[in-house]
Amino acid sequence: MNAVINFISQKLPILILLVAIYTYFSPYYWDAPSIIPSIFLGIVIFFTGVSMNINSIKDIRNKKREIIIATVLKYTVTVIISIILALMFFSSNPEMAAGLILAGTVPNGTAATVYSLLAGGNASLVVLGSLIDVVVSPIVTPLSMLVLSNDQVSISFFSLLKSFILIVVIPISLGLTTQKMFPELTIYSKSATKLGSALALLLIVHTIVGSGKEAIASEISSLPLLAVVSFLQVFLSMILGYYLAKKLKVRESDARAILFHVGLCNTALAAILAYQFIGEVAVIAPILGMVFNLSLGAFISNYFSKKEIMEEFQNVASSK
Numbered sequence: 001m002n003a004v005i006n007f008i009s010q011k012l013p014i015l016i017l018l019v020a021i022y023t024y025f026s027p028y029y030w031d032a033p034s035i036i037p038s039i040f041l042g043i044v045i046f047f048t049g050v051s052m053n054i055n056s057i058k059d060i061r062n063k064k065r066e067i068i069i070a071t072v073l074k075y076t077v078t079v080i081i082s083i084i085l086a087l088m089f090f091s092s093n094p095e096m097a098a099g100l101i102l103a104g105t106v107p108n109g110t111a112a113t114v115y116s117l118l119a120g121g122n123a124s125l126v127v128l129g130s131l132i133d134v135v136v137s138p139i140v141t142p143l144s145m146l147v148l149s150n151d152q153v154s155i156s157f158f159s160l161l162k163s164f165i166l167i168v169v170i171p172i173s174l175g176l177t178t179q180k181m182f183p184e185l186t187i188y189s190k191s192a193t194k195l196g197s198a199l200a201l202l203l204i205v206h207t208i209v210g211s212g213k214e215a216i217a218s219e220i221s222s223l224p225l226l227a228v229v230s231f232l233q234v235f236l237s238m239i240l241g242y243y244l245a246k247k248l249k250v251r252e253s254d255a256r257a258i259l260f261h262v263g264l265c266n267t268a269l270a271a272i273l274a275y276q277f278i279g280e281v282a283v284i285a286p287i288l289g290m291v292f293n294l295s296l297g298a299f300i301s302n303y304f305s306k307k308e309i310m311e312e313f314q315n316v317a318s319s320k
Contacts, residue, residue: 016291020287041269045175096285101144109268112263118302119256138161138164238260238262
């Protein structure tokens, strides 16, 4: 079973792309009610709460400066990059621009914690940062949309806050409460979270792409450009987040955590919110964002992991 879970997790970027392409070209798809993707994501966030290491969060009470830096960088670097790219390349297509901005203003994703851990980063910093994101994001997202004219795209703060509460706040609160009541579940929930997250993402992509086939077809010529822009959105956010953290004299392990916290947003949530509040065209950017989030996250975490192994090998060799 673990082999299956690891295979799905490792190949998830490719699987997301394949599911999106298959759903688009296939005459058969699950014509699910619009609430279904939200339920899938809510379940994933619930299990994330169950498996979250709360004790590790308590251990970073003295990291207030790093937490502030991580939050400020996320809601300046990532948001500014998203707005600039959206206006530079899609100012004539407000729905596409809105989807791109939304993909850069939602909280960080579960993958940010996983990749931070693999890269030798302070995963606790990412976990705490994600909880702060839940409070900050519903405020920043509507404000970011003001760069687009109100008659084209408008997101109500209260409607967005309601969705955040239903999809994110309630599930993660229930998950944390369940963990407190049944602490032994933490051990068993990690595999369930890993597999459930992957399957939920694939089902979310399937249902949203299936519902938005006509809208996607109308924008098919823009997809190559959008793919490049989505790549830049994720890559530049990660690199700048890390670079600025180092310039601010943040420790290496914290800087690596900030890299993933800043660069890897919860694009599944962005896709659902885009589908609910903006339109079917707006979901394309978050779906592409899922692919690049997972691909670049895996690549960079592997780079840091190999770097640590080489440094340890050199230290051992020099000590002999």
